Every structure is written in C-alpha cells, then in structure tokens.
Amino acid sequence: MIKAERVTKRFDDITAVDQVTAEIKEGNVFGLIGTNGAGKSTFLRMASGVLKPDEGSITIDGQPVWENPQVKARFFYISDDQYFFPNSTPQEMMQFYRQLYPAFDEKRFYHLLESFGLKKDRKIHTFSKGMKKQLSVICGICAGTDYIFCDETFDGLDPVMRQTVKSLFANDMEERNLTPVIASHNLRELEDICDHVGLLHRGGILLSRDLDDMKLNLHKVQCVLKPGMTAEDLKGLEIVRKDQTGSIYTLTVRGDQQAVTEYMESCDPLFYELIPLSLEEIFISETEVAGYDIKALIL
Numbered sequence: 001m002i003k004a005e006r007v008t009k010r011f012d013d014i015t016a017v018d019q020v021t022a023e024i025k026e027g028n029v030f031g032l033i034g035t036n037g038a039g040k041s042t043f044l045r046m047a048s049g050v051l052k053p054d055e056g057s058i059t060i061d062g063q064p065v066w067e068n069p070q071v072k073a074r075f076f077y078i079s080d081d082q083y084f085f086p087n088s089t090p091q092e093m094m095q096f097y098r099q100l101y102p103a104f105d106e107k108r109f110y111h112l113l114e115s116f117g118l119k120k121d122r123k124i125h126t127f128s129k130g131m132k133k134q135l136s137v138i139c140g141i142c143a144g145t146d147y148i149f150c151d152e153t154f155d156g157l158d159p160v161m162r163q164t165v166k167s168l169f170a171n172d173m174e175e176r177n178l179t180p181v182i183a184s185h186n187l188r189e190l191e192d193i194c195d196h197v198g199l200l201h202r203g204g205i206l207l208s209r210d211l212d213d214m215k216l217n218l219h220k221v222q223c224v225l226k227p228g229m230t231a232e233d234l235k236g237l238e239i240v241r242k243d244q245t246g247s248i249y250t251l252t253v254r255g256d257q258q259a260v261t262e263y264m265e266s267c268d269p270l271f272y273e274l275i276p277l278s279l280e281e282i283f284i285s286e287t288e289v290a291g292y293d294i295k296a297l298i299l
Contacts, residue, residue, distance in 0.1 A: 001025055002047060002147065002181070007056035009042050016042040018203035019056070024181055024196075026146070027173060031190040032183040034200035040183035041080060043200070044149050047181070048077040060147070073101065075147035076140040080155070082132040084124045090135055091120040094142075103144030112138045116164075129156040137165050141172060150182045154189045166193050191279040199283065207283070214282045219260050221251045223272035236263040240285050252277070252285045 002024040009017040017039040024030045032040050045051040047058050049065045049072050057064060063071045084093055090113055098104040113120055116134050124132065133156050140148045148169075154162050170193070172178035184190055190197065198208040218240075224247050225231070231242055231249050237260065241252035253260055257274065264272045277285075 002058065002060050002179075003062075004043075004047070004058045005056050007043070007046060007053045007058060009039075009046060009051060010054050015203050017046070017053075020200075020203070020205050021056075022198055022205060022208055024147075024179065026179050027177045028179060028195035029169070029173070029190075029193050030179070030181045031194035031197040032181065032200060033185065033187060033190065033197060035185055038185075038200040039203040040185075040200055041151050044077065044151050044181070044183055045079075048072070048075060048149050050077070074145055075149055076101070076143040076145045077149045078133075078136045078140050078151060078153050080151040082129075082136055084132070084135075086125075088124055089121050090118060090124065090138075093124070093135070093139060094120075097139055097143060101143040101145060105142045105144060109138060109142040112142065116161075130158065130161065133157055134161060134165075137168065141168050144176075146177070147179045147181060150180060152184055153182060154184065154186075162189070169193065187280045187283065188278075194279075197279070197283075211279065211282075215277065216257070217254055218277055218282055218285055219253050219255070219257055220275045220277050220281065221249075221253055221260065221264065221272060222275055223249050223251070223264065224270040225249065226268065226270060229267075229269075234263075234267065236266075252281065 004020055004022045007017055007020045008015065020039070020043060032043065034040050042051065046053050047065065049068070052066050059065065060071050060074060065071050085096070094104070094106065094109050098106060110120065116138065118127075118131060118135060118138075124135065127135065133153060137153065154165065157165065169178065169180045173180070182190060182194070194211055196208070196210050199206045225233075231239065231244070231251060234251075237251065238254040239251050240254055243250040261274065
C-alpha cells in the first residue's frame with residue numbers, strides 16, 4: 001500500500017502540493033484527477049522518488065520512497081514528458097530497463113512491440129507522440145513491478161490504443177495484482193477503469209472516494225410528476241441536484257437505491273426511471289455539496 005501523509009511541495013513561492021493525505025491500496029486502479037497545475041504531476045514525482053517532499057512522507061508498505069532503491073524497484077513511472085536516451089532505440093531502452101528491473105519480461109516486450117507495430121531498431125526520436133507513449137507503456141508493463149505510475153498516459157493515444165492499454169492494465173491486475181496509479185485531467189478517460197478516485201484542486205485533495213461507494217449512494221431519477229406536483233413535494237428524497245426541462249425533472253438524489261425506488265413508487269408519478277450516473281455527474285454532485293463548481297475544476 002502507498003501512503004501519503006500531509007505531503008507538501010513548494011517551488012519558491014508556489015505551493016504545488018499542499019498537505020495531501022491519501023492511501024492507494026494494492027490491486028486497485030487509483031485515478032488522480034484535476035486541472036493542469038492542480039499538483040498531479042508533482043505528487044506522482046514525489047511518489048516515485050524523483051522529488052523530495054518539503055513536508056510529510058510517502059511510503060510503500062511502510063518503507064520511505066525517497067533515496068530507497070529497493071522500494072523504487074517496485075514501481076515504474078511513466079511521465080507526461082517522455083524521456084529516452086538520445087538516439088536510442090526501443091531495444092536499447094529495453095536493455096537499460098532490464099538492468100534495473102530483475103523481473104523484466106524480454107520475451108513479452110518484443111511480442112508487444114510487434115503487436116503495437118513498433119520496430120525494435122528504429123530511433124525513438126523519429127516516433128510520434130503516441131508511439132512514444134505506447135513504448136513507455138510497453139516498458140512499464142514488462143518491467144514486472146507492483147505499481148505503475150502514469151501521468152496523462154492516455155493523452156496522445158487514439159481510441160483503439162487507449163482501450164488496448166486499459167486492457168493490458170486489467171490483464172496484469174488480474175494475473176499479478178498490478179496497481180496502476182493514473183493521473184489525468186479528463187474524467188471520461190478514467191470512468192471505465194478506476195476503483196478509487198482522488199480529486200486534486202490547488203494542490204490539495206478535495207475529494208477521495210471509492211467509485212463503487214459513490215455510485216451506490218448517488219442516483220439519477222428522471223421523472224414526470226402528477227399534475228400539480230413539483231420536485232419540492234418529494235420530501236422523502238435527499239435531492240442534491242435538480243434540473244427541469246418542461247415537465248421532465250432530472251434529479252440527483254442520495255440514498256439507498258431500493259429506498260429511492262420504493263419512495264418514487266409511492267408518489268405514483270406519470271413516469272420515472274433510474275439512470276446510471278457517469279463519473280463526471282458523480283463528481284459534479286459531490287463537489288457542489290462541498291461548495292465547488294466541478295466545471296471550473298475538470299475539463
């Protein structure tokens with residue numbers, strides 16, 4: 001388990017990460033979301049030991065990350081800005097990583113290179129941005145680490161490649177309990193893969209929740225009520241968001257799904273249905289309760 005306790009990082013008079021406390025459990029996909037400048041990359045760099053926190057600590061299974069080679073061997077970090085040795089080829093990068101990660105799977109590396117259509121002896125500086133991201137993912141997957149840190153990894157990948165990368169993560173999670181930590185400014189990229197999501201805003205954690213818990217506790221109800229009845233009459237619902245188009249109400253309500261269903265049945269509306277909430281809708285509801293406008297925080 002990765003544990004961050006009151007982690008702070010400053011650059012001159014700018015506080016990039018401010019008193020962040022979070023836990024990342026093994027075998028789950030942790031999504032770290034927030035706008036550009038929210039502190040996502042800085043947090044990942046501290047988690048990977050590239051930067052030292054000014055305050056607080058980050059540990060993996062109780063062991064500090066900073067200047068600890070044994071702990072660093074347990075994760076692979078894919079930065080937003082791809083870096084490879086000058087004039088290097090994929091094969092040369094594989095030989096380098098194989099020295100750092102004893103469990104590096106060379107056979108799988110070549111297989112994935114071929115599957116992705118990347119040539120092992122082509123100079124990496126001639127690759128497109130998307131091809132470089134693909135190579136980084138291949139190296140990260142084949143390193144055989146317990147954790148993989150991904151900073152905007154899906155940015156620059158086409159839709160097919162995004163799904164391919166997600167499938168690779170899912171496969172390794174099932175087979176060897178890989179724990180991906182994915183930072184992104186885009187909620188939609190993480191919706192179908194994350195188990196736990198943390199929202200960073202201005203360097204601090206605004207919200208950190210298990211996605212399943214949020215989905216179980218929030219519901220979207222679309223309904224047409226009886227003549228003379230309005231949403232204000234639905235006293236048995238905890239309504240956290242309300243929209244109306246003509247006679248159709250769209251309500252975001254908090255509570256047990258069965259209880260919500262039974263109450264709506266008792267009101268005898270002309271029409272109603274429960275619709276699954278998207279991750280974006282969940283965060284809109286949760287952050288509005290906290291006094292924030294999600295549309296101003298997340299693209």
